Amino acid sequence: MPSILLIEDEPALGMIVKDSLEVRGFEVRYAADGQQGLELFRQQRPDIVVADVMMPRLDGFSLAEIIRRESPQVPIIFLTARSQPADVVRGFELGAADYLKKPFSMDELIVRIRARLGQSAVPAGPAGLLRLGHYQFDHPKQRLHWPGREEQPLTHREAELLKRLYERRNQVLERAAVLQELWGDDNFFNGRSLDVFITRLRRYLKDDPQVQIVNVRGIGYKLLL
Numbered sequence: 001m002p003s004i005l006l007i008e009d010e011p012a013l014g015m016i017v018k019d020s021l022e023v024r025g026f027e028v029r030y031a032a033d034g035q036q037g038l039e040l041f042r043q044q045r046p047d048i049v050v051a052d053v054m055m056p057r058l059d060g061f062s063l064a065e066i067i068r069r070e071s072p073q074v075p076i077i078f079l080t081a082r083s084q085p086a087d088v089v090r091g092f093e094l095g096a097a098d099y100l101k102k103p104f105s106m107d108e109l110i111v112r113i114r115a116r117l118g119q120s121a122v123p124a125g126p127a128g129l130l131r132l133g134h135y136q137f138d139h140p141k142q143r144l145h146w147p148g149r150e151e152q153p154l155t156h157r158e159a160e161l162l163k164r165l166y167e168r169r170n171q172v173l174e175r176a177a178v179l180q181e182l183w184g185d186d187n188f189f190n191g192r193s194l195d196v197f198i199t200r201l202r203r204y205l206k207d208d209p210q211v212q213i214v215n216v217r218g219i220g221y222k223l224l225l
Contacts, residue, residue, distance in 0.1 A: 002117050041067060045071070048077065053091070077112060078100065111177035114168060132223075
């Protein structure tokens, strides 16, 4: 069971997030400020840290600096109302894996947590290529390759969508969350655009019957490998 350290100085929000994560099968330790969060981190060594930025006793950025020195690999997701570019840049410079602006949806947070937890377990082929059946997916170069054939170039959004499907392979990728992440809004028109992108990816992957993207009605999509 994945373990999460949740650090949030708004108790009502903290309890809501904690309960929602536990219902979905995560083990959650909760701290109400940065100093308590650091103590729990040292005691528990969680799989991932989800932390507010503006907290008493020890703010999220300072906490991240300490965690990075002690445990360079653990993913950190910031929850914050601060969305100025300088704040976002500083968060990533301190080693944040992700940055979620308040108010946020629980579905989006869960998708991002699962994506970050899945990164360390993603099997890779030569030169970091990800294997999808007979296909090789080069996410940084935005290329899909079947050995012995011409490469299929992908757009940035196609590559990001395929990466998220791969990170959640054999599990549901929630439609609303991926729309928020890649389109910025889950309105009707963006939803239709997402359907078009899913159709394109299915066409690119059609030559391997073991690789399928299926609809999960009312929820999202699942990449079957």
